[in-house]
Amino acid sequence: MMRLSDSQWAVLAPLIPPPVKRTNRGRPRRPDREVLDGILWVLRTGAQWDALPTGEYPPKTTCHDRFQEWNERHIFPAILAALYEISEERKLLDLREAFIDGTFSAAKKGARTFGPTKKGKGTKIMIMVDASGVPLAVHTSSASPAEVKLVQDTLDASFGLDFPERLIGDKAYDSDGLDADLAVLGIEMIAPNRRNRRKTQDGRPLRRFKRRWKVERTIAWLQSFRRVRTRDEVKAENFLGMVQLACIVILLRLISG
Incomplete structure (x- = not known):
């Protein structure tokens, strides 16, 4: 059962802004923590909103509407930025090198913004992590x-x-154009050369490539959330919100652990 611990909620609660001004009519607003626990149940199990355990x-409707409200107000990216700052203040980040990789999420139903691949129709999730595997x-x-x-x-979606x-990737990232673009930003791209490419990397920088298991481990953490592993959201922005929420949980574990 997916519920936030008291220590995780202590970190997260101040980062959730109050609701937009509303009238006094209708039922009292359910506490954010209770609703977030319901949203996280859907995120973890991959079940439909209708399957939320009664009681x-x-x-x-409360959980789904609150998710929509937070997502439309871009609260999840704001929380990720705040958690990034907290991680930085506590010296939990190591930016001497980072790893980048993509993973595939099969698109179900009538999902928008998906693409056909050999694996079928789906959405690509790109993730960058620091030297320890912390999502960036x-x-x-x-x-x-x-x-x-x-x-x-x-890079534009970075939390900080x-x-x-240095940015380390597999052979898919072996590109002179990418190397040049990242060099302008002060980033060294490290990737093994593809067979049909001239050799541009020597052995010493490529030793860092052996640590790519850290991004693969973080991808495994992401895929443990079934709503991320298989996309059920029709709207692309809703699926991104689920992925961002999964990253929030991963960062909370780091900060509160």
């Missing part, structure tokens, strides 16, 4: 574009303002 969580940025896109074309968008010194 254990607020009604499905997340971006969702149609699954059709090559990952090398989504690096800049992923600081770029890593």
Whole structure:
């Protein structure tokens, strides 16, 4: 059962802004913590909103509407930015190097903004993590574009303002154009050369490539949330909201642990 611990809620509660001004009519607003626990149940199990256990969580409409409200107000990115700052203040981030990779989420129902691939129709999740595997940025896109074309968008979605010194990826990121673009930002791109490419990386920087398991581990954490592993949201922005919420949980575990 997915519920926030008291220590996690102590970190998160001050980061959730109050609701927009409303009238005194209608039922009292359910506490954010109760509603968030219901949303997290859907995120973890991948179940439909209708399947929320009656009596254990607020009604499905309350949980769904609150998720929509927070997502439309861009509260999840704001929380990620705040958690990034907290992590930085506590010296939990290591930006000497970062790792980038993409993963595939199969799109169900009538999802918008998806792309056909060999795996079927789906959405691509791009994630960048620091030297320890802490999420630094997340971006969702149609699954059709090559990952090398989504690096800049992923950097633009960074939770903080600081770029890593080095960005490490697999052969999909071996590109002279990408190397040049990142060099302008002060980032060294490290990736093994593809077979049909001239050798541009020597052995010493490539030793860092052996630590790519850290981003793969973080992707496994993301995929443990079934609503992320399989996309059920019709709207692309709602699916991104679920992915961002999963990253919030991962960061909360780090900060409150």
